[in-house]
Amino acid sequence: xxxxRDIMGGLAKGLAVIETFRADRPRQSISxxxxxxxxxxxxxxxxxxxxxxxxxxxxxGKFFTLTPRVLRLGTACLATMPLPQIxxxxxxxxxxxxxxxSSVSILDGAEIVYVARAAQKRxxxxxxxxxxxxxxxxxxxxxxxxxxxxxxxxxxxxGPGPLPRRTARTLTDPEAVMxxxxxxxxxxxxxxxxxxxxxxxxxxxxLLNARGRIVAALNIGLAATVPLDEMAGPYLAALGEVQARLxxxxx
Amino acid sequence: xxxxRDIMGGLAKGLAVIETFRADRPRQSISxxxxxxxxxxxxxxxxxxxxxxxxxxxxxGKFFTLTPRVLRLGTACLATMPLPQIxxxxxxxxxxxxxxxSSVSILDGAEIVYVARAAQKRxxxxxxxxxxxxxxxxxxxxxxxxxxxxxxxxxxxxGPGPLPRRTARTLTDPEAVMxxxxxxxxxxxxxxxxxxxxxxxxxxxxLLNARGRIVAALNIGLAATVPLDEMAGPYLAALGEVQARLxxxxx
DNA sequence: GTCCATCCGTGCGATATGTCAACAAATGCA
DNA sequence: TGCATTTGTTGACATATCGCACGGATGGAC
Numbered sequence: 001x002x003x004x005r006d007i008m009g010g011l012a013k014g015l016a017v018i019e020t021f022r023a024d025r026p027r028q029s030i031s032x033x034x035x036x037x038x039x040x041x042x043x044x045x046x047x048x049x050x051x052x053x054x055x056x057x058x059x060x061g062k063f064f065t066l067t068p069r070v071l072r073l074g075t076a077c078l079a080t081m082p083l084p085q086i087x088x089x090x091x092x093x094x095x096x097x098x099x100x101x102s103s104v105s106i107l108d109g110a111e112i113v114y115v116a117r118a119a120q121k122r123x124x125x126x127x128x129x130x131x132x133x134x135x136x137x138x139x140x141x142x143x144x145x146x147x148x149x150x151x152x153x154x155x156x157x158x159g160p161g162p163l164p165r166r167t168a169r170t171l172t173d174p175e176a177v178m179x180x181x182x183x184x185x186x187x188x189x190x191x192x193x194x195x196x197x198x199x200x201x202x203x204x205x206x207l208l209n210a211r212g213r214i215v216a217a218l219n220i221g222l223a224a225t226v227p228l229d230e231m232a233g234p235y236l237a238a239l240g241e242v243q244a245r246l247x248x249x250x251x
Numbered sequence: 252x253x254x255x256r257d258i259m260g261g262l263a264k265g266l267a268v269i270e271t272f273r274a275d276r277p278r279q280s281i282s283x284x285x286x287x288x289x290x291x292x293x294x295x296x297x298x299x300x301x302x303x304x305x306x307x308x309x310x311x312g313k314f315f316t317l318t319p320r321v322l323r324l325g326t327a328c329l330a331t332m333p334l335p336q337i338x339x340x341x342x343x344x345x346x347x348x349x350x351x352x353s354s355v356s357i358l359d360g361a362e363i364v365y366v367a368r369a370a371q372k373r374x375x376x377x378x379x380x381x382x383x384x385x386x387x388x389x390x391x392x393x394x395x396x397x398x399x400x401x402x403x404x405x406x407x408x409x410g411p412g413p414l415p416r417r418t419a420r421t422l423t424d425p426e427a428v429m430x431x432x433x434x435x436x437x438x439x440x441x442x443x444x445x446x447x448x449x450x451x452x453x454x455x456x457x458l459l460n461a462r463g464r465i466v467a468a469l470n471i472g473l474a475a476t477v478p479l480d481e482m483a484g485p486y487l488a489a490l491g492e493v494q495a496r497l498x499x500x501x502x
Numbered sequence: 503g504t505c506c507a508t509c510c511g512t513g514c515g516a517t518a519t520g521t522c523a524a525c526a527a528a529t530g531c532a
Numbered sequence: 533t534g535c536a537t538t539t540g541t542t543g544a545c546a547t548a549t550c551g552c553a554c555g556g557a558t559g560g561a562c
Contacts, residue, residue, distance in 0.1 A: 006511095008301040008549070010519070011265030015307065018324050026331035031539055040521060045540075050259040056266065066328040068359040068366075073269050074325015075382045077317040080277035088378045096372065108319040115319075116378070119370060121347065127339045127367070129381045131326045259519070261549070282509055291551050292510080503562105510557075519548070529538070 010047075013039055017047040018056070018070060027063040074131055083216060084116040084130060086249060087207070090242050091118040094220070098238050101221045103128065104207065107145040110157050112136050115216070124200055124221065134196065137163050137177050138170050140204035141217035143190040147181040148206060148214040154181060170195045189236055193228045201228045205239045209250040218242060261298075264290055268298040269307070269321060278314040325382055334467060335367040335381060337500060338458070341493050342369040345471070349489050352472045354379065355458065358396040361408050363387050366467070375451055375472065385447065388414050388428050389421050391455035392468035394441035398432040399457060399465040405432060421446045440487055444479045452479045456490045460501040469493060 020036045021028065028036075034044035048064050051057035055069045078084060087104045095102045095118035105112040111133040119128070128134075136142030137158055146154045158174040165172050171180060184190045192202040204219035220235050222228075271287045272279065279287075285295035299315045302308035306320045329335060338355045346353045346369035356363040362384040370379070379385075387393025388409055397405045409425040416423050422431060435441045443453040455470035471486050473479075 006297050006300045007304055008261045008265065008297050010259045010261035010549085011298060011301045012305050013520090014259065014262035014265065015305065015324065019327055021327045021331050023330040026333070029539075041540075042522085042542090043520060046257050046259050046519080047262060049257045050262045053258055054263050054266065066331055068328065068357055068364045070328035071325045071359075071364055071382045072384075073266065074322045074328075075384065076270055076272045077319065077321035077325075078382070079274040080272050080317055082277070084378070092372070106319060108322075113319045113322055117380075121343070127335070129368075131322045131329070131382060133323075133326065261519080264550095280509080281511095293512085293552080294550060296510080297549075506559105506561085508558085508560105510555105512554085512556105514552090515550105517548105517550075519546105521544105521546085523543090525540105525542080527538105527540075529536100531536085532534090 013037070013043060014047045014050065017044060017051070018066065021066050027065050029063055033064070078115065078130060081115060083250070087116050087216075087218075087246065088118070090246060091116055091218075094118070094238060094242050095120055098220060098235060100235075101128075102219060103141070103221070104216050104218050105141045105145070106216050107136060107142070107149075108133075110136055110159075112139055112142045112145060112217070125197060135164070135166075137174075138166055138192070138195040140190040140192040140202035141219045143177075143181060143184050143192070144204045144206050144217040145214070146177075147184040147190070151178070151181075154178065166196055167194055167198050169193060189239070191228055191232055194224050199224045203228075203232050203235045203239060205236070205243050207243060207250060208247050210248060215250055218246075264288070264294060265298045265301065268295060268302070269317065269324075272317050278316050280314055284315070329366065329381060332366060334501070338367050338467075338469075338497065339369070341497060342367055342469075345369070345489060345493050346371055349471060349486060351486075352379075353470060354392070354472070355467050355469050356392045356396070357467050358387060358393070358400075359384075361387055361410075363390055363393045363396060363468070375448060386415070386417075388425075389417055389443070389446040391441040391443040391453035392470045394428075394432060394435050394443070395455045395457050395468040396465070397428075398435040398441070402429070405429065417447055418445055418449050420444060440490070442479055442483055445475050450475045454479075454483050454486045454490060456487070456494050458494060458501060459498050461499060466501055469497075 016037045017033055020033050030045045030048060031041055033048060034041040037044060048057060052059040056067060058065045058067055091102050099120060101119045103114050103117040105114045114128055114130050114132045116130060117128060136146050155178060158177055161174040162172040171177050190204045194200055201222045201224045202219050204217050206214040207216040207218050209215050218239060220239060267288050268284055271284050281296045281299060282292055284299060285292040288295060299308060303310040306318060308315045308317055342353050350371060352370045354365050354368040356365045365379055365381050365383045367381060368379060387397055406429060409428055412425040413423040422428050441455045445451055452473045452475045453470050455468050457465040458467040458469050460466050469490060471490060
């Protein structure tokens with residue numbers, strides 16, 4: 001069977017090294033990477049030199065930076081997903097019709113990952129794009145995807161709390177989120193009113209495949225102008241329409 | 252100094268395995284991966300099992316698929332680039348003003364990599380997004396970026412030819428492209444008239460930093476309706492304006 | 503059923519790699 | 533400047549891993 005001896009430590013360590021690079025740490029020295037990743041300095045050094053040698057990183061003698069070559073790895077993944085290509089035309093049309101940005105995402109651990117998006121004029125502070133991540137607990141699509149999991153699994157992902165408070169309205173108690181998930185499950189859609197960012201609302205529904213399994217979440221993002229309840233109706237109708245049309249197509 | 256003994260073969264092999272996954276090969280068996288990557292089956296197996304063990308791949312006992320976790324690797328890279336965040340607001344405004352999609356890309360080998368984009372209604376057959384790649388030789392931004400290189404380097408990237416013919420108008424002779432690069436260099440912008448796809452035109456200019464070095468390319472994509480020469484003027488003016496404003500900001 | 507082809511899992515020797523410790527160079531601080 | 537600390541690099545040894553070759557499993561053709 002699959003034994004522990006079939007695991008290549010070097011590969012795992014190298015991937016961990018890549019993941020240590022973030023927006024707040026774009027350029028790192030060997031020791032920095034070693035400290036963040038928990039690897040030995042010598043090991044981190046070999047990983048970084050290997051990455052540089054194969055064009056995944058640049059090295060100026062002191063600091064390492066990632067190169068666009070690394071993007072290939074992520075793109076390889078997106079390209080293997082049929083979902084983005086299938087939903088993109090629907091997103092384009094939906095987004096055009098309602099005049100708002102719409103997106104499709106899936107769950108990866110405690111985060112939602114955008115896999116397709118049709119953007120209208122931006123209301124959010126950061127630019128979202130395929131590959132972007134947001135926490136699941138405070139986003140409409142995240143609530144949809146968490147609600148699709150067994151309760152125990154959702155609770156495990158939410159953790160012991162408290163969850164980070166992103167705005168005054170953010171639900172920070174995992175049990176409060178769990179209660180909201182039950183509502184979402186019952187009503188078949190999720191509303192978020194400025195929980196992830198001030199001034200930003202969102203409406204989401206699940207995307208089901210032909211067998212009725214939830215494979216992704218679909219949303220529309222809105223600027224918070226009038227109370228969300230009052231204006232959600234038309235958006236929910238548009239989302240439901242796309243949901244129904246995609247249900248026959250998705251596998 | 253940096254010796255060959257500081258290179259970790261296992262890491263390089265694992266990354267190569269990830270890159271074997273493509274749109275036309277979303278699910279692969281061990282033997283398939285081994286054949287495509289040139290690795291031994293046993294080695295490919297260990298790589299794949301390692302990826303699966305760490306959540307980068309799924310394994311159903313027969314086929315492996317990549318998980319969204321892999322997207323983290325690419326996102327780590329995009330997040331470390333200051334460029335996308337700086338140019339995004341400019342792209343949004345530019346795109347809104349001219350009513351067409353606009354993008355910023357950089358060069359990676361023989362391909363351009365989109366790092367930021369503001370999309371208007373889609374005219375291209377495939378959805379472009381940050382991380383997407385197109386060949387440099389037949390795109391407006393690619394011509395800009397190739398023109399910024401030393402001639403010998405550009406020629407090396409183009410290779411011996413002939414280059415793939417994507418439409419009837421595609422330049423397939425590397426020397427013809429080199430001649431075009433000289434023109435691009437002289438006039439400071441590149442025009443593409445349906446060389447990458449029927450019905451699609453594009454206008455691009457370089458983005459310079461404060462020191463005058465070319466750090467990226469900026470373009471506007473257009474549907475081919477009237478002859479490109481006749482309508483390029485206003486777009487070039489808009490591009491030039493953004494170029495000038497960014498020049499003071501980019502490093 | 504038999505044969506053939508393909509694929510997967512495993513054992514083994516040679517080699518590459520990780521860990522640890524020590525050292526040298528660079529850096530920060532008073 | 534002088535001292536203390538951090539950082540990059542190297543060497544040695546134990547161990548993990550590679551690539552090869554073999555055996556078993558699977559599936560299709562006839």
